[in-house]
Amino acid sequence: LYFYRTARRSARDINPKWGEQISVRYSSLPFDDQLDGSIFTVESSFFFPGLFKHHSFLASFNYQNNTGIYRNSIEIPEVSGAGNISRTTPLESTLLLRYRFPLFYPDWELSRFAYIKRFKAGFFADAENITSSGEFKSYGLELRADCNLLRFYLPN
Numbered sequence: 651l652y653f654y655r656t657a658r659r660s661a662r663d664i665n666p667k668w669g670e671q672i673s674v675r676y677s678s679l680p681f682d683d684q685l686d687g688s689i690f691t692v693e694s695s696f697f698f699p700g701l702f703k704h705h706s707f708l709a710s711f712n713y714q715n716n717t718g719i720y721r722n723s724i725e726i727p728e729v730s731g732a733g734n735i736s737r738t739t740p741l742e743s744t745l746l747l748r749y750r751f752p753l754f755y756p757d758w759e760l761s762r763f764a765y766i767k768r769f770k771a772g773f774f775a776d777a778e779n780i781t782s783s784g785e786f787k788s789y790g791l792e793l794r795a796d797c798n799l800l801r802f803y804l805p806n
Contacts, residue, residue: 651673651674651675652671652672652673652674653670653671653672653673654669654670654671654672655669655670656668656669656670656671656697657669660704662704662752662755663704663706664704664705664706664750664751664752664770664772665697665706665708665750666697666706667697667698667699667706668697668698668699669695669696669697670694670695670696670697671693671694671695672692672693672694672695673691673692673693673694674691674692675689675690675691675725676688676689676690676691677689677720679719685718685719686717686718686719687716687717687718687719687720687721688716688717688718688720689714689715689716689717689720689723689725690714690715690716691712691713691714691715691725691726692712692713692714693710693712693726693727694710694711694712695708695709695710696708696709696710700749700750700751702751704751704752705749705750705751705752706749706750706751707747707748707749708746708747708748708749708750709745709746709747709748710727710744710745710746710747710748711743711744711745712726712727712743712744712745712746713726713742713743714726714741714742714743715742716740721740722740724741726741726743726744727744727746728741728744728778729744729746729776729777729778729787729788730746730774730776730788730790731788732788735787735788737778739779741778741779742778742779742781743778743779743780743781744776744777744778744780745776745777745778745780746774746776747774747775747776748772748773748774749772749773749774750770750771750772750792751770751771751772752768752769752770753768753769753770753771753793754768754769755767755768755769756768756769762800762801763799763800764797764798764799764800765797765798765801766795766796766797767795767796767797767798768795768796769793769794769795770793770794770795770796771791771792771793771794772791772792772794773789773790773791773792774788774789774790774791774792775788775789776788776789
């Protein structure tokens with residue numbers, strides 16, 4: 651089951667100004683006598699306008715409950731840098747907070763190899779298993795660029 655509602659955005663916006671995305675999934679093996687287990691996930695994202703024009707704030711809460719053969723499955727978004735974090739308990743929930751904004755629009759053409767359209771940055775703070783410990787596991791700054799390589803055009 652998937653539901654979303656987002657406001658239309660301009661090309662300079664990083665994310666929609668307002669919006670929601672909610673996904674609910676359930677998987678199991680009802681017809682297999684040899685294997686047992688199920689997984690239930692809820693993913694949600696909420697978009698809000700930022701402090702300035704074209705800025706955005708994203709809050710995402712995700713939950714999963716898995717048993718049996720699905721015990722070690724991870725079907726929800728993990729915290730940033732999850733591969734570098736040692737997990738002592740199974741992943742149950744995550745809270746991802748993002749603030750993103752455009753830095754500048756250089757319109758740089760680097761010969762035939764690349765066209766750099768926009769540089770954008772953001773701050774993030776992520777927590778996992780917030781129902782029990784609620785620790786922020788990662789936080790930081792991100793820097794990204796929108797570019798087309800080898801004249802391959804990508805839509806906005």
